[in-house]
Amino acid sequence: MNRIDRAYELANRGEAAAATSLLDEGGEAGEAECWVELASWYLTGQIVPRDLLKARECFRLAGDLGHEQAQSIHIALLANGAGGSVDWPKALNLLENVAGLDSSAARELAVIKSMPIGPDGEPQGPFPSEILSVSPDVRLFPGLFTAEECDWLIERSLPLLQPSLVVDPHSGQQVPNPVRTSDAVAFPLVIESPAIHALCRRLAAASGTDVKQAEPLQVLRYRPGQEYRPHFDAIGDADNQRMLTFLVYLNDDYEGGETEFLANGLKARGRKGDGLLFRNADAAGKPDLNAQHAGLPVTAGEKYLASRWIREQRFTP
Numbered sequence: 051m052n053r054i055d056r057a058y059e060l061a062n063r064g065e066a067a068a069a070t071s072l073l074d075e076g077g078e079a080g081e082a083e084c085w086v087e088l089a090s091w092y093l094t095g096q097i098v099p100r101d102l103l104k105a106r107e108c109f110r111l112a113g114d115l116g117h118e119q120a121q122s123i124h125i126a127l128l129a130n131g132a133g134g135s136v137d138w139p140k141a142l143n144l145l146e147n148v149a150g151l152d153s154s155a156a157r158e159l160a161v162i163k164s165m166p167i168g169p170d171g172e173p174q175g176p177f178p179s180e181i182l183s184v185s186p187d188v189r190l191f192p193g194l195f196t197a198e199e200c201d202w203l204i205e206r207s208l209p210l211l212q213p214s215l216v217v218d219p220h221s222g223q224q225v226p227n228p229v230r231t232s233d234a235v236a237f238p239l240v241i242e243s244p245a246i247h248a249l250c251r252r253l254a255a256a257s258g259t260d261v262k263q264a265e266p267l268q269v270l271r272y273r274p275g276q277e278y279r280p281h282f283d284a285i286g287d288a289d290n291q292r293m294l295t296f297l298v299y300l301n302d303d304y305e306g307g308e309t310e311f312l313a314n315g316l317k318a319r320g321r322k323g324d325g326l327l328f329r330n331a332d333a334a335g336k337p338d339l340n341a342q343h344a345g346l347p348v349t350a351g352e353k354y355l356a357s358r359w360i361r362e363q364r365f366t367p
Contacts, residue, residue, distance in 0.1 A: 054087050061097045070098060077111055085112035086120050093240070106133030121148065122243070129171065129244040138171035141244050158245045161202045171248055177256035179327070183316050186341040187329040190318065191256055194325035195356070199249065200300040204354050206246075207269035210235040214270065214278075217285060231276040232345070236266040238367065253296045253358055257327055265292075265359045266367075269300070272307055272353040278345035280312055283359060284330040284337035291335035294360040297326040304351030313340035335362055 051059070053076040060069035070091070076084030089108035092101045106127045113121030121144070127133050128141035142162065149156040166174040182188040195203075211233040215224035237246050246267055254261040272278075283295045297309065299320035308317040309326060318326055330341045345355075 053081065053084055057084075057087070066098050077108070080115060082112040082115035082117040082120065085109070085115070086117060089120070089123075102127075102133030104133075118152075123240045126240060126243045126247070130239055130242050130247040130250075132239040136170070138244070139169070145244060157202065157205075158243060161198060161245050162248060164196070164198060165245075165248055167248055167251075171244070171251065173248070173252040173255045175255060177252075179256070179325075182318060183311065183314060183328075186311055186313060186338055186343075188311065188316060188318065189327045190320060191325035191327065192321070193323050194252065194256060195249065195298050195300070195323040197322055199245075200298075200323055200354075202245065203249070203269055203356060204300055207235045207271075207354075211269075211271055216281075229279045229281060231272075232278060233271045233273075233276075234268050236268045238266045242266065249356075250358065253298075253325070254360075256325065257294055257296055257360060259294070259360050260364070262364045263361050264296075265361065265365055268357045270353075270355045270357055272304075272345065272348045272355070274348050274350060274352075277347040280342055280344040282330065282337055282342055284341065286337070288335070290365065291331045291337075291362045292359045293329065293331050293335070293362050295328055295330060296358045296360060298356040299324050299326070300354035300356055301352075304348055304353045306347055306349035307353040308346045310344050310346055311340070312342045312344065317346070331362075 053072060057069040057072045060072065070088060073084045073088040077088065085108045089105045089112065091097045092105035092108065106124065109120045109124040109127065113124045125141050125144050128137045145155055145159055149159045168174060177191055177194065179189040179191045182190050212235065213226060214230045214232045214234040216227040216230050218225045242250065250264065250267055251261050254264065283292050285292055299322060302322045308319045310317045320326055328341060329338060331337050
């Protein structure tokens with residue numbers, strides 16, 4: 051029995067401290083997988099109390115031993131500040147080191163270097179917008195993402211796309227539902243790499259919110275006939291309401307697929323890189339009934355869309 055299996059055996063007997071000590075020993079002995087396993091324990095909090103600081107350190111240690119996935123996660127956590135302070139320069143330095151051997155890292159680095167950001171990754175405005183509707187509150191941000199950023203996001207997402215899910219109003223869990231027939235991928239903190247984090251910070255700056263208020267960025271793909279039927283993004287009487295939705299159109303070589311607001315018949319369809327921001331709830335967190343909307347069926351081609359739900363307060367998965 052290997053060390054990780056023995057650690058699970060101990061954990062299943064309620065000996066979590068002994069299990070973590072065993073994985074520590076394996077990591078110190080140069081077994082990168084032990085650090086990765088321990089990092090996942092601290093990340094999820096299912097065996098030991100959740101501790102993002104310890105998870106980040108374990109990913110770092112595994113990365114130092116040559117574990118590529120752990121190194122990628124460590125770079126992401128440095129860039130987005132999960133489990134510690136943000137260290138954008140260090141994240142980019144590590145990404146640059148990896149880029150010499152990894153074409154995907156090199157591609158991401160090139161995208162970052164063309165971004166309008168400051169030395170610490172902060173977005174550089176202004177972010178001009180135009181009002182499309184007052185009730186519901188809908189604004190369009192022309193050219194919020196560049197064509198290169200849109201293309202890269204699509205490339206990054208393609209291998210990861212899965213059938214989309216919706217929130218079950220009774221359980222609060224994400225479940226399949228015919229109301230949403232697209233494919234999607236989300237980028238939680240461990241894969242919110244520097245370029246994705248920089249784009250998330252731009253969305254936060256353009257919307258006047260804190261980047262930590264939002265749920266993970268999603269990329270959606272709608273093929274012919276796929277749609278998101280009429281729905282509300284606000285979640286009932288949630289304690290931490292989805293106040294805003296930010297969409298970015300990643301391509302425009304498709305037909306159909308407009309974002310329709312049912313209360314006034316507004317049909318929005320941005321050009322590649324345009325952002326669409328709309329309010330889902332009032333200042334008290336009460337859902338805005340005029341914010342019901344739909345992603346109309348695509349009739350030809352494939353539609354790609356980035357999406358981020360922005361909460362009232364800091365979002366904790």
